[in-house]
Amino acid sequence: MPAQHEFDVVIVGAGIAGGALAVALSGSGFSIALVEPRPMTVEPLPREPGLQNFDARVSALTPKSITLLRQLGAWEDIAAYRHCPYQHMNVWDAEGTGRIEFDCSEVKVPALGHIVENRAIVNSLASRIVASSDIHCFNPDSVASCERDADGLVQVVLDSGQQLAAGLVVGADGALSGVREMFAFRTREWDYGHSALVCTVQVAESHQDTAWQRFLPTGPLAFLPLPGKQDEHYCSIVWSLQEPMVKEMLSLDTESFCATLSNSIEHALGRVLDASARFAFPLRQRHAVDYVQPGVALVGDAAHTIHPLAGQGINLGLQDVAVLAEELLLAQRRQLSPGRLDVLSRYQRRRKGENLLMMGAMDGFKRLFEESSLPVRWLRNAGMRGVAQLPALKQRLMRHAMGIE
Ligand SMILES: Cc1cc2nc3c(=O)[nH]c(=O)nc-3n(C[C@H](O)[C@H](O)[C@H](O)COP(=O)(O)OP(=O)(O)OC[C@H]3O[C@@H](n4cnc5c(N)ncnc54)[C@H](O)[C@@H]3O)c2cc1C
Numbered sequence: 001m002p003a004q005h006e007f008d009v010v011i012v013g014a015g016i017a018g019g020a021l022a023v024a025l026s027g028s029g030f031s032i033a034l035v036e037p038r039p040m041t042v043e044p045l046p047r048e049p050g051l052q053n054f055d056a057r058v059s060a061l062t063p064k065s066i067t068l069l070r071q072l073g074a075w076e077d078i079a080a081y082r083h084c085p086y087q088h089m090n091v092w093d094a095e096g097t098g099r100i101e102f103d104c105s106e107v108k109v110p111a112l113g114h115i116v117e118n119r120a121i122v123n124s125l126a127s128r129i130v131a132s133s134d135i136h137c138f139n140p141d142s143v144a145s146c147e148r149d150a151d152g153l154v155q156v157v158l159d160s161g162q163q164l165a166a167g168l169v170v171g172a173d174g175a176l177s178g179v180r181e182m183f184a185f186r187t188r189e190w191d192y193g194h195s196a197l198v199c200t201v202q203v204a205e206s207h208q209d210t211a212w213q214r215f216l217p218t219g220p221l222a223f224l225p226l227p228g229k230q231d232e233h234y235c236s237i238v239w240s241l242q243e244p245m246v247k248e249m250l251s252l253d254t255e256s257f258c259a260t261l262s263n264s265i266e267h268a269l270g271r272v273l274d275a276s277a278r279f280a281f282p283l284r285q286r287h288a289v290d291y292v293q294p295g296v297a298l299v300g301d302a303a304h305t306i307h308p309l310a311g312q313g314i315n316l317g318l319q320d321v322a323v324l325a326e327e328l329l330l331a332q333r334r335q336l337s338p339g340r341l342d343v344l345s346r347y348q349r350r351r352k353g354e355n356l357l358m359m360g361a362m363d364g365f366k367r368l369f370e371e372s373s374l375p376v377r378w379l380r381n382a383g384m385r386g387v388a389q390l391p392a393l394k395q396r397l398m399r400h401a402m403g404i405e
Contacts, residue, residue: 007033008338010156010166012143012179014040017300017317018172019125023072024325026132033164034135037142042127049227049234051276054200055117058236060311062113064403065318077124078116084225085111088210107398115224146182154295168339170297177302183293189286194219195246196308197239199278204270206233212268218242220309221264238308246280283307292344299324306359316355323350
C-alpha cells in the first residue's frame with residue numbers, strides 16, 4: 001500500500017532527545033516528521049517556586065548540554081523560566097569518613113551544571129517545533145508498526161491509520177522503545193533491583209547552590225538544589241532504593257517520610273519540612289548492542305539507560321543528538337541519503353564508546369558503594385580522600401563529568 005506522506009526523516013518520540021533532534025535538523029532542507037502520543041501544546045508553566053509547583057522530574061544538565069540547547073535556541077526560554085545553577089557538589093559515604101567536595105572555581109567555570117525541570121526543557125523545545133514550518137507533527141499519535149521495504153525506505157504506520165515513508169526513522173521513544181523492538185535491535189540489560197524515588201522537598205536551611213549526595217548502603221540519595229524564595233528552600237530528591245524499601249518509603253505519611261529523609265541526609269540542610277507527591281521509577285541498565293541499521297537509528301534512552309546517580313542520562317542523550325545531527329547534515333552536503341548505513345555507522349562509532357564508558361563507571365560506582373565488606377569500605381573511603389588530595393586528577397574527573405574534556 002503506498003505511503004500517504006513521505007519524509008527524509010521520521011523521528012519517533014518528542015521527549016528531550018527527539019525534540020532536540022527535530023529542532024537540530026529543522027531549517028536544513030530535510031523534510032521532518034515527529035510522532036508523539038502526548039499532546040504537544042506549549043503549556044504556561046507555574047513560575048512561583050512552591051512544593052506543588054515544581055516538576056518532580058529534573059535533570060542536572062552539564063555545561064556541554066546547555067551549549068547544545070543554546071545553539072538550538074531553547075536555553076533562553078528555560079533560563080527565563082527558572083533553573084538552579086549549582087557551584088558546588090558534596091559527596092560522602094554513610095559508612096566511613098570518605099568525603100569529596102567539588103567547587104566550580106577548581107575548573108574555572110561559573111557553575112558545575114544547572115538543575116532544570118524536565119517539562120521546562122520539553123516545553124521550550126516544543127515551542128521551537130510548533131513554530132517551525134518544516135517539522136510535520138503527528139500528534140497525538142503513536143507508531144503502531146515499522147518495516148523496511150524493498151526500495152530501502154522505512155514504512156511507518158501510525159495508530160491513527162496514517163502511513164509515512166522515510167529514508168530514516170529515528171527511535172527517540174525512550175527506555176521501552178517500540179522502534180528498537182520492531183527492528184529487533186539486541187540489547188544488553190540487567191535489573192538493578194532498585195527504583196528511583198523522586199519528589200520535591202522543602203528544607204529548613206539554604207542548599208547553598210550545592211548538589212548533595214550521600215551514599216547509603218541501600219543506595220545513593222541526592223538533594224538537588226531548586227530555585228527558592230526568601231526563607232523558602234527547595235530541593236529535588238532522587239533516592240535510589242532497593243525494591244522493598246521503595247514500597248516502604250512510598251507508603252509512609254509525609255511527616256514520617258520527611259523525618260526519614262532528614263536522617264538519611266544527616267540533616268545537611270536542616271530538617272526536611274515538607275514533601276510533594278512521591279513517584280518511583282524502576283532502574284534498569286540497558287544498552288543496545290548496535291544503535292543503527294540501514295534506515296534506522298536509536299538515540300537517548302532508546303539506545304541506553306543508565307543509573308541516575310551521576311545525572312548523566314539525558315546529557316548522553318543530547319550528545320547523541322548533536323552527533324547524529326552533525327553526521328546527517330554532512331551526508332546531506334555530500335548528497336548521500338540519511339538512511340545509509342555508512343552515514344549512520346559514523347554516528348554509532350562516535351557515540352557508543354563514550355556512552356559505554358559512562359555506563360560502566362556508573363555501574364562500578366553503584367556496586368562499590370553497595371559493598372559492605374570492611375576492606376572495600378576502607379578502600380573506597382581512602383579512595384575518596386585520595387582523589388580529594390590530588391587536584392589534577394580531581395579536575396580531570398570534574399571536566400569529564402561536565403562534558404568539557
Ligand atoms: C529518577 C531519574 C533521575 C534522572 N536524573 C537525570 C539527571 O539529573 N540528568 C540526566 O542527564 N539524566 C537524568 N535522568 C535520565 C533522563 O531522565 C533520561 O535519560 C531522559 O529523560 C531520556 O529522554 P529521552 O528523550 O531519550 O526519552 P523519554 O523522555 O522517555 O521520551 C520518549 C518520548 O517518546 C514518546 N513515545 C513513546 N512511545 C512512542 C511511540 N510508540 N510512538 C511515538 N512516540 C512514543 C514518549 O511519549 C516520550 O515523549 C534521570 C532518570 C531518572 C529515572
